[in-house]
Amino acid sequence: MQVLSASQFFLVSDVLSLCIAAFAAASLFFWFGRSQVSSHYKTALTITGLVTFIAFYNYWRLFDSWDATYTVVNGVISATGVPYNQIYRYTDWLLTVPLLLIELILVMRLPQAETISRAWKLGSAAALMILLGYFGQVSGANDSAPRLIGGVLSMIPFLYIVFALYSGLGEAIERQPETARGLVRLARNLTVVAWFFYPIVYFLPFVVSFDGGTITTVIQIGYAVADLTAKVIFGLLIYTIAVRKSEAEGMKA
């Protein structure tokens, strides 16, 4: 196990706990918001709340798993030998990443056939990206060849998604009504920027040593910030877009 100080251990605990509360609160906020948008945007808000709800669940699991890895007694930290199960992150992403793309497509209120086709393509690509990353992650040590191959392969759907968000969906964004266009563009850009954090962390061990308490602490906090950005802040943008478009369209709930 890495050499972690007691204060680093508690810092990660506290950040995981903050995420649990923030994700749960976000879900409730989005679901209560359903009554404040027109029927066309209710499903987008349902799914926005599901994403943070799934994250709430998985962060609870991460918190408990982290808590089991160390004990601190009279200020002295010792590893219990129980591993920290980071795979909860992958089981989270496998569900939430396709849903995040679907909530963005839904709030755009495209023609039905276009919604279904784009949701299938982007959703499947996102699931494939996470699965390939998962197989890489579990197949070997932090700097092993199978892990590298899984990561490189998962970059293919990743780059396809980024391309699709700027080409096909990009054109659809430019057709959004004036009141929402800037916010939809911002939501799309925020997603892409936040998502770049994940492959960076994945590939980092091939460049620098991943042992040591400081890097562990930085990565756990980095994931938390990236998840809060990609799910809660992104979700607040989706909520704002749904409210503005409902108002602009005369809010026939």
Next chain:
Amino acid sequence: MQVLSASQFFLVSDVLSLCIAAFAAASLFFWFGRSQVSSHYKTALTITGLVTFIAFYNYWRLFDSWDATYTVVNGVISATGVPYNQIYRYTDWLLTVPLLLIELILVMRLPQAETISRAWKLGSAAALMILLGYFGQVSGANDSAPRLIGGVLSMIPFLYIVFALYSGLGEAIERQPETARGLVRLARNLTVVAWFFYPIVYFLPFVVSFDGGTITTVIQIGYAVADLTAKVIFGLLIYTIAVRKSEAEGMKA
């Protein structure tokens, strides 16, 4: 560890447990109340309930952490060596203090641009205040220089918030309709009075010794009273304001 008597230990446990129930009940009350106010005030009540919900979660964590610090067997109390994690208070405040200011702004129903600008300014100042206090809190012993510096720095956003509540927002309060003005003023004043408790506790160890069971017990109960006041009683004022204004405006739900 401090020398705590068994009865002091149980007193703090019981107060923490009372808070868990009170915060959960308050959330449900505010959320049920959403259907009794006009659409303009629903978001204020959603957020009022989220503040007590986040407090409910963090008091549950505080209760479990407190419970792990001591055992009482056959009337004899002994410290387990596991620390009491007070940082749950900071992770709570980091989310709830900005939200408390936002619920006050939302219930005032100011023009949209003014709402957004005031929410951003007060919310960011509140988050900065808590973060500086947090860094002070974790950086050293109860009477160390870094802790003093963190505390003094966090007083800058604190005083800015108090100033803003009485100058800029104070003017906006005077523009509130007759039926609500007194209550909004009261909510503002209650916030400021309740909030003064927190820096007093923070700076107290620089004046008197912080060891001993009595001071620990007094501080835990003091925090509980301050949190119940700033979140539940404040929330009840927000609820009353929302109901009165909905009635005065003809309640077009």
